[in-house]
Amino acid sequence: MTTLSLPVRPASAVRVARRLGDWLRHRYRTMAAGPPDAGMSTAEYAIGTVAACAFAAVLYKVVTSDTVSGALSEILDRALHAA
Template identity: 55%
Template sequence: MAKQKRAVRVASWWAARVRRCRAVADAGMSTAEYAVGTIAACGFAAVLYKIVTSGPVRTAMTSVIEKALHAPF
């Protein structure tokens, strides 16, 4: 009977240890994932910069700012 209790304790300890190790292994991104994420963010920033600095958007933003500055209080 004592052997069975010990075996159950060891098995549950081992299962808990395996769960903790798996959780730590999947806790964050790897270096390759950071690199891909950084490149994607830079690409998105470049596209957004091009859109914001385009003529129609610049004109619209200037119009909104001028209206806000010249609005009566």
């Protein structure tokens, strides 16, 4: 019967296995937690702010137009004089 020679001593193999296990556990926890940057960046905030302001400006123009103002006034007059 021949003996198997290991390239590392058994005690150091156990240390390597433990370190590998620790690294794998840490890696799993890091990946399971999700990406560290889950929010928007500054550029995305700027684009979102500009888009919201543009939408607000368009909405303001639509609501203050003569057609919409007349329609809203007519709806309010009908509601008040319905009784």
